[in-house]
Amino acid sequence: GESVGLHLPTLSVQEGDNSIINCAYSNSASDYFIWYKQESGKGPQFIIDIRSNMDKRQGQRVTVLLNKTVKHLSLQIAATQPGDSAVYFCAENSGTGNQFYFGTGTSLTVIP
């Protein structure tokens, strides 16, 4: 029979453009969120985090936006560079449980 596999959402951007990666979360009780970057063959690397009492947080070239009303999180990367090519995951936890729940990830490809 035919097999159906999971395919990561993909995003391709030109070098120098801004990238926006989106994530929807399901638990309205989640109060801490992290964005991770994972390069091929490596472990996830922390990029930026945000707590639910904030709606925006900025780092170096990255901004995370949190919209609790629609349970949506986004990661904005300014002036995207080839080294930004990777899979990006959002992770959430409720603060009461012991787990982080990871999204399936978005594969970002930067075109030189």
Added chain:
Amino acid sequence: NAGVMQNPRHLVRRRGQEARLRCSPMKGHSHVYWYRQLPEEGLKFMVYLQKENIIDESGMPKERFSAEFPKEGPSILRIQQVVRGDSAAYFCASSRGALTYEQYFGPGTRLTVT
């Protein structure tokens, strides 16, 4: 300050053998988490340990999988009688405190069951 260390990086086992995956947390971290990642999927939580204690193992399969974090030495994830479906990347993360602290990930162990 060394990061989270995992070994081996690659492990090949035949069906029915045992797999032992090791994780040394970052210095000063006493909280360890194990995750499993299948190709093109996100990380799935398996177990959360604090020195000598299992805090949450709700993500661990009921059979063949076990984890420990002894007072001395690395955390060990043990898979007995491996099957092909156990083939995956296994990542460990450590943190200074409970879940409100950032988790730092190791490079992972890629387990292949033949």
